[in-house]
Amino acid sequence: MVLNKPIAVIDSGVGGLTVVQELLRQLPREEIVYFGDTARCPYGPRPQEEVRRFSYQMLDFLDQFEPKMIVIACNTATAVILEELQQINDKPVVGVIHPGVRAAIKATVLGRIGVIGTQGTIASGLYEKALKQIHPHLYVKSLACPDFVPLVEQGEYQTGKTYEIVRRSLLPLLDENLDTLVLGCTHYPILAPVIQDVMGEDVKLISSADETAREVSTLLFHKNMLSQKFERPEHLFFTSGDAEQFKRIAEAWLDMPVNVCQVSLAKQV
Amino acid sequence: MVLNKPIAVIDSGVGGLTVVQELLRQLPREEIVYFGDTARCPYGPRPQEEVRRFSYQMLDFLDQFEPKMIVIACNTATAVILEELQQINDKPVVGVIHPGVRAAIKATVLGRIGVIGTQGTIASGLYEKALKQIHPHLYVKSLACPDFVPLVEQGEYQTGKTYEIVRRSLLPLLDENLDTLVLGCTHYPILAPVIQDVMGEDVKLISSADETAREVSTLLFHKNMLSQKFERPEHLFFTSGDAEQFKRIAEAWLDMPVNVCQVSLAKQV
Incomplete structure (x- = not known):
């Protein structure tokens, strides 16, 4: 069922974990698949075209989990691709x-x-x-x-x-x-x-972070897509950078054990 | 354009004006058409079937203004008709x-x-x-x-x-x-x-009240329906009860001049 699929969250690095923290707190039955592009963080000073390309690489990777919703948990990436993503996607897209x-x-x-x-x-x-x-x-x-x-x-x-x-x-x-x-x-x-x-x-x-999680909750409700799962949700975290370092920060911020996989997106810097 | 149409707000009486107050504050470019069923307030102790019938009478009346969205600014009415209204309507319906x-x-x-x-x-x-x-x-x-x-x-x-x-x-x-x-x-x-x-x-x-206005704002944005009007919005208020009394309360709560029309919905009490 589409409503039991995960929410995809992308960010330039670890910053988006503040959004994840609130998603876990406000929507404890939802599953998260997260990609943090730590290897190429920060996005702030990069040209728009690069931010756009990097963001799509993360989304393409997370597509294998058939997410029901996309959260762009990075202000820089939101500024560049939110409008475009909302236009080309059937699924709801929320920026920060x-x-x-x-x-x-x-x-x-x-x-x-x-x-x-x-x-x-x-x-x-x-x-x-x-x-x-x-x-x-x-x-x-x-x-x-x-x-x-x-x-x-x-x-x-x-x-x-x-x-x-x-x-x-x-x-x-x-x-x-x-x-x-x-x-x-x-x-x-x-x-x-x-x-x-x-x-x-x-x-x-x-x-x-708080406010984005709140709006994810609003949209899932209005689209009849709140998770119906009763088993404990299993979240997945991916980073383009050092998995150990990401894990350390994620566990400190989220206050729970976190499994992190390192994924090489492409050769570009 | 549908996005410049008003937001319809219904309530059992004056209570829904707390929602209107926040709508005006958080969405100052939006126009409101309000119906308060003061003559038959309160809805709280009434049988569900009656609450349902009265609510539809208000909505049918406000339909002439072709509202782009419906806000049920009454908890009792929300409990009775929200789910049904969301199913039968193309336009967004928000309860409190x-x-x-x-x-x-x-x-x-x-x-x-x-x-x-x-x-x-x-x-x-x-x-x-x-x-x-x-x-x-x-x-x-x-x-x-x-x-x-x-x-x-x-x-x-x-x-x-x-x-x-x-x-x-x-x-x-x-x-x-x-x-x-x-x-x-x-x-x-x-x-x-x-x-x-x-x-x-x-x-x-x-x-x-605050929270409902906030969610109206969220949904209008995600449905690309935020008002584009630049002229000052003109709000309309209708009551099934005493127009003078309604006007007095509305002007005190909303802190602005308000035009109120008395409308007789039906003969049932």
């Missing part, structure tokens, strides 16, 4: 940008929203476009924070160095009187305590 | 029960959720069924609070009488170690400050 947009609109009181993300995501202008499509009178301030993903990938979650880099990066946002800040990169929730501290406690942080 | 369910699952940490609603809603068992369909191991405690709707309809929002009734009604929930409480009736958000005070500040209250 629009759930954050809707949650920010729900959260803001002042109508003043900040968005932080990778260079690729911010340059795409997709957050601003999506926010204003729904709500033309919002004030939106976007900022690329290229130093954040390396901090997370290096495991520097709350060190003094992290505080310093986060504080310096977010400086342009501090006088903007924002009441909502979208963490427009799936790596950023890991830095949320530091970001919250720098922005001040009155600023509401929106994590795409 | 499932958005609250998904938001509660997102919010709970302990996995212990309370649900309060009218007799009809609680007797339907739909909240518990929907929660457990997604998450079989949740602890769910449901409680009918038949005295709450009359308090709201009488404008007794935060009086001493209200405190006393709310405290007495919620007594069975206080020792349940719940961390999340679903306000399973669109009237209840009006009593939220009192309910929060009685339950304690550690209990997260889930209002179907």
Whole structure:
């Protein structure tokens, strides 16, 4: 039955595991097949054509599991391929940008929203476009924070160095009187305590991870595709990079044993 | 264009205006046509067949506006007709029960959720069924609070009488170690400050209104049906009861001038 098929999740690396964590929590009966393109992470600074090609390689690989739904758990890849994928696919495709947009609109009181993300995501202008499509009178301030993903990938979650880099990066946002800040990169929730501290406690942080999982739940319900399985779901994780390193991070973040297979996608860098 | 058509919202009376309030806030470009069956409110204690018939009368009336989407902004009516309406309609149909369910699952940490609603809603068992369909191991405690709707309809929002009734009604929930409480009736958000005070500040209250508007936004996006209109939207409100009284409440809750027409649906009480 199609409803008992897994949900395919792709990401440039480990960041999408924050989405998986929420999928497991909010939809404990669903099965996940995940591909993290760790070998070619980060996607943020790459040309669109490359992000597009890499994303399709992951999806083609996961196609063997006949997923019922696709989650692009990477903001950069969402900005590049979401629209195209939604057009060519019969199955539902969810990116991480629009759930954050809707949650920010729900959260803001002042109508003043900040968005932080990778260079690729911010340059795409997709957050601003999506926010204003729904709500033309919002004030939106976007900022690329290229130093954040390396901090997370290096495991520097709350060190003094992290505080310093986060504080310096977010400086342009501090006088903007924002009441909502979208963490427009799936790596950023890991830095949320530091970001919250720098922005001040009155600023509401929106994590795409929670919100994306919530929208996956909504769409599965409306398409009559919620899993009916009663046995314990078995998730599969694939990485183009080092399986041991991926396993270590995944087990720490997901707080459960995880089997990881290393898969070589292609020869391109 | 179908995407510029209005969203039809039906309710047993004024309670659904809490959903409208959030729709206007989260989707300011969308137009609303609302029907509140104030003359026959409350629906909570009525037989299912009656709730079903009354709901279809409202929908038939609103059909002249060719709505692109239907929102059943009443928990009792959602419990009775949502599934049937979703099956017979091409257009998306959103009820107020499932958005609250998904938001509660997102919010709970302990996995212990309370649900309060009218007799009809609680007797339907739909909240518990929907929660457990997604998450079989949740602890769910449901409680009918038949005295709450009359308090709201009488404008007794935060009086001493209200405190006393709310405290007495919620007594069975206080020792349940719940961390999340679903306000399973669109009237209840009006009593939220009192309910929060009685339950304690550690209990997260889930209002179907916010969550339903959020899901309407999600579905309009995924169906490519977000309004493209640039002129100011014109909303229409209809009631089967007293137009002046409805107008007074609607203008107070929505904080804007509202035009209300009284419409006689049928002779049945």
